[in-house]
Amino acid sequence: MLADTLATLQPADRAIAADVTAHLDSLTKPPGSLGRLESLAVTLATITGEAFPRVAPPGALVFAADHGVAVEGVSAFPPEVTAQMVANFVAGGAGINVFARQIGARLEVIDVGVVGAVAGPGVVDEKVRPGTANMVEADAMTRDEAVAAIEVGIRAAERALDAGCRCLIVGEMGIANTTASSALLAVLTESPVAGLIGQGTGISTERLAHKEGVIERAIAARAPDRDDPLEVLAKLGGLEIAAMAGAYLGGAARRMPLLVDGFIATVAALLACRLAPAVRDYLVFGHRSREPGHGHALASLDARPLLDLELRLGEGTGAALAFPLLEAATRMLSEMATFEDAGVAASQAP
Missing domain, CATH: 1.10.1610.10 (Nicotinate-nucleotide-dimethylbenzimidazole phosphoribosyltransferase (CobT), small domain)
Known part of the structure; x- marks a missing residue:
C-alpha cells in the first residue's frame, strides 16, 4: 500500500x-x-x-499511541492518560470534539498503538503494537512496524475521502510524543536538541533539562541515518506520528487539502515530505504552536501558518480552528x- x-x-x-x-x-x-x-x-x-474547490465537510483524524520513552519521566502526565483521553474523545468531551462539532467535521479516532484496551466503543482498532519501545534503550519499532503504521494513516485518509470529506485535519494523542517528535526533528534537520524542546504538556524547567538529555541519549544510542526517513522514524518515532505521515501521503495521493496542526503534526508532515516531496504542495498550515520546535519545523518546510493563538494542545485543535478560513477562501x-x-x-x- x-x-x-x-x-x-x-x-x-x-x-x-x-x-x-x-x-x-x-x-x-x-x-x-x-x-x-x-x-x-x-x-x-x-x-x-x-x-x-470545496473543502467542506472536513474530516478530522486523531491517531493515538503510547511511547516507551515515557518511563524516562519526560511528560507531566503518566502514560495511562493516553487511553483515558481516547475514552474522552469517544465520549465527545475533548477540545477536538468541540471544534469538530463547530465546523461540521467527521471525526474518527484511530488506535495505532495504545497500551492495553481502549475503553468505550467508537475507536477504529488499527493497533500495530502496544506502544513503542523506550528509544533510549532500543529502536522504537521495527521498520516493518513503521511501514504498517504509515499504512494505517493511508487507510484512514481513504476512508475519510470515501465518506465524502474534502479536507483532512490530522491530530494525535500520545503521552511523550513531543519527545519523539523533537528527536525526529533534530535528526531530520540536523538541529541541536536544546533549541527544539519545550514544555509539552506543562513540565517544569528541571524536567525540561532532563527531557533534553533523554533525547540526546536516544539519538546517540540509535544513530539513525538522517537520509533514510523510514529508519529515523523506526528508531526514534511514534506509531501515531507514522500514521499521521501516512494520512498526509494518502490524502495527497487523492488530491485532498491537508490542514496541518501544531508541532507534532508538522514533524509528521516533514517526515511525509521526506518520503515524497510532492506532499508539500498539499499542505496548508493551520497555526503556529508555542512549542519552540514548531518554528524550526515550519521553517524546514518554508511554511507560514494561518493563525498564531499560542496553542499547544494538539489533537488537531489548531487546524480545526483554522478551517473556517479555508471555507471562506472557497466561498469567496x-x-x-x-x-x-x-x-x-x-x-x-x-
Missing part, C-alpha cells in the same frame, strides 16, 4: 493558478485586497485541480460577484 501510494502521488496542478488568479482579480474588490485569503484560494485550487471564489455581473465599474489604474 505504501509503495502504491508513493507511486500515485503527483505534484499539485499549478497550471490552474493563472485562471484562478484572473478570476480573483475580476471580483468586486481591488486586486489583492483580501491578501492571504486570495493566495489560499489559489493554493486550494491547485491542490484539488478545481477552479472552484464561488459566491462573490464579478465587476461585470454586479454592474460595477472596474479599476482604471494602469
Whole structure:
C-alpha cells in the first residue's frame, strides 16, 4: 500500500493558478485586497485541480499511541492518560470534539498503538503494537512496524475521502510524543536538541533539562541515518506520528487539502515530505504552536501558518480552528460577484 501510494502521488496542478488568479482579480474588490485569503484560494485550487474547490465537510483524524520513552519521566502526565483521553474523545468531551462539532467535521479516532484496551466503543482498532519501545534503550519499532503504521494513516485518509470529506485535519494523542517528535526533528534537520524542546504538556524547567538529555541519549544510542526517513522514524518515532505521515501521503495521493496542526503534526508532515516531496504542495498550515520546535519545523518546510493563538494542545485543535478560513477562501471564489455581473465599474489604474 505504501509503495502504491508513493507511486500515485503527483505534484499539485499549478497550471490552474493563472485562471484562478484572473478570476480573483475580476471580483468586486481591488486586486489583492483580501491578501492571504486570495493566495489560499489559489493554493486550494491547485491542490484539488478545481477552479472552484470545496473543502467542506472536513474530516478530522486523531491517531493515538503510547511511547516507551515515557518511563524516562519526560511528560507531566503518566502514560495511562493516553487511553483515558481516547475514552474522552469517544465520549465527545475533548477540545477536538468541540471544534469538530463547530465546523461540521467527521471525526474518527484511530488506535495505532495504545497500551492495553481502549475503553468505550467508537475507536477504529488499527493497533500495530502496544506502544513503542523506550528509544533510549532500543529502536522504537521495527521498520516493518513503521511501514504498517504509515499504512494505517493511508487507510484512514481513504476512508475519510470515501465518506465524502474534502479536507483532512490530522491530530494525535500520545503521552511523550513531543519527545519523539523533537528527536525526529533534530535528526531530520540536523538541529541541536536544546533549541527544539519545550514544555509539552506543562513540565517544569528541571524536567525540561532532563527531557533534553533523554533525547540526546536516544539519538546517540540509535544513530539513525538522517537520509533514510523510514529508519529515523523506526528508531526514534511514534506509531501515531507514522500514521499521521501516512494520512498526509494518502490524502495527497487523492488530491485532498491537508490542514496541518501544531508541532507534532508538522514533524509528521516533514517526515511525509521526506518520503515524497510532492506532499508539500498539499499542505496548508493551520497555526503556529508555542512549542519552540514548531518554528524550526515550519521553517524546514518554508511554511507560514494561518493563525498564531499560542496553542499547544494538539489533537488537531489548531487546524480545526483554522478551517473556517479555508471555507471562506472557497466561498469567496464561488459566491462573490464579478465587476461585470454586479454592474460595477472596474479599476482604471494602469
